[in-house]
Amino acid sequence: MYSKISADLLEFIKKCPSVFHxxxxxxxxxxxxxxxxxxEGKKWTVKKGGRYFVTRNSSSIIAFKVGGDLDEYSFNIVASHSDSPTFKIKEDYKIVQNKKYIQLNTEKYGGMIYSAWFDRPLSIAGRVIVKNGDSLETRLVNIDKDLVLIPNVAIHMNREMNSNMKYNEQVDLMPLYGLSGDCSDNFKDSISQYANVSKEDIMSTDLFLYNRTQPSIWGGNGEFISSPKLDNLQCAYSTLKGFLKGSSQRSVNVYCCFDNEEVGSGTKQGAGSTFLEDVLKRINLNLGKTEEDYICALASSFLVSADNAHAVHPNHPELSDPTNRVYMNEGIVIKYNANQKYTTDAVSSALFKVLCQNANVPCQGYTNRSDVAGGSTLGNIASSKVSINMVDVGLAQLSMHSSYETAGVKDTLYMINAIEEFFNSHIDAKSPGVLEMTK
Known part of the structure; x- marks a missing residue:
């Protein structure tokens, strides 16, 4: 079962070379x-028992299932993100080097491990905006072949390659596309071919590099999975599957997958935008509820922020906290941070632990070393717009923000089962600081 779910996850990731895909x-x-x-631009008709979804910018999506018994309802919400660190192709993309090489001019998106992008097959995917008469339309593009590569400098030319190498983003990280005599400028031809439009009709693009290395299940007992974009498509996939399986009649179950987490979420489609708030308010209005009903619903609502976590590194266990250590294949990670980089508190942690117990899913606790600053994720950003009880969780992985990451073969199913249990539950805030969970 674990291998089957992991194989399905890796097939899903192969279909997702960009946030738009x-x-x-x-x-x-x-x-x-x-x-x-x-x-978003048209009036909604939302009914009890209905299933709906809405997208924003073609890179964020919110889906929801409406229960049938909503006298005292709440929102069960799970949130993940669709983006991963990569390189974006600049508008004026062409660099001719030494009158021989054609490179593509890029800029980094998010914080990444640069060295993981060298000497491996890469390609380009994203969207193009196309003029069609008086309209502008979006077309997805995936150049489904090995197209470019970022070559390393030979160690003979840089003897310090293995000693504190510092990369210059405008010099060292430009992908090689071709030789000027062989492909003087056919990049736009390739884009238009895969978008099935004339290149003259392409008005603008959002195109990104992606790693073509095939995902893999590996290890002495097949216990590991490796793939591009595990952070955070592993959570996006597993929470979607749990959402589809779960069904609470006394709640509105909500699945969110936001863009731009890797660059701070401060966009119109990010977790820091009004997207979630807008959707929840429109659901409330369509159900004939008042604004006070909405506020009451929020008091009993709960959000699971799902974003992968750092497993103890086999070569550097000293980088992890002395006691709050997490490992692949040992269950869902609950993240804690005293400075609220993660939203988990005693109440939300306890509720999620009970969910995991009910689903027979193991869980483990994570904090950073006290002398190491950690990153933030979706929960604390989303709470600025929708203030409800939240817990930050994830799945343990190695090589986070590499172009090729590693996780455990069992953990995807653990997340699916825990999220299914969550979406089968109804949460009531009976009194301040007290949550009651029922089926």
Whole structure:
């Protein structure tokens, strides 16, 4: 079962070379399950028992299932993110080097391990905006072949390569596309071919590099998975599967996958935007509820922020906290931080532990070393717009923000089962600081 779920996850990731493809893949799964697409710019009709989804910027998506018994309802919400660190192709993309080489001019997106991008097959995916008469339309593009590569400098030319190498983003990280005599400038031709449009009709692009190395299940007993974009498509996939399986009649179950977490979430489609708040308020209005009903619903609502976590490194265990250590294949990670980089507190942690117990899923606790600053994630950012009880969780992995990351073969199923249990539950805030969870 673990290997089957992991193989399905890796097939999902292969379909998601960009954030736009990730949201498109999620959308296809929802439509196959009978969900109806809503549009932000049109009025909604939301009914009890209905299944719906809405996208923003084609790179973030929120889906929801409406229960049938909503006299005293709440929102059960899970949030993950669709983006990963990569390189974006600049508008004026062409660099001719020494009159021989054609390079693509890029800039980094998010914080990444630069060395993981060298000497491996890469390609380009994203979206193009196309003029069609008086309209502008979005087309997804995936150049499904080995297209570019970022070559390392030979160690003979840089004897300090293995000693504190510092990379210059404008010099060392430009991908090689071709030789000027062989492909003087056919990059736009390739884009237009894969978008199935004339290149003259392409008005603008959002195109990114992605790693073509194939995902793998490996290890002495097949206990590991490795793939691009495990952070955070592993959580996006597993929480989607749990959301589809769960069904609480006394709640509105909500699945979110936001873009731009890797650059701070401060965009119109990020977790720091009004997207989630807008959707929840429109659900409330469509159900004939008042603003006070909405505030009461929020008091009993709960959000699971799902974003992968750092497993203890086999070569550097000293980088982890002395006691709060997490390992692959040992269950869902609950993240704690005294300075609220993670939203977990005693109440939300206890509730999630009970969910895991009910689902027969192991869980483990994570904090950074006290002398190491950690990153933040979706929960504390989303709480600025929608203030509800939240817990930050994830799945343990190695090589976070590499172009090729490693996780445990068992943990995807653990997350699916725990999230299914969450979406089968109804939470009541009976009194301040007290949550009651029922089926």
């Amino acid at each position: 990730a949201v498109s893949s999620i959308k296809n799964e929802l439509e196959a399950q009978g969900f109806q697409e809503l549009t």
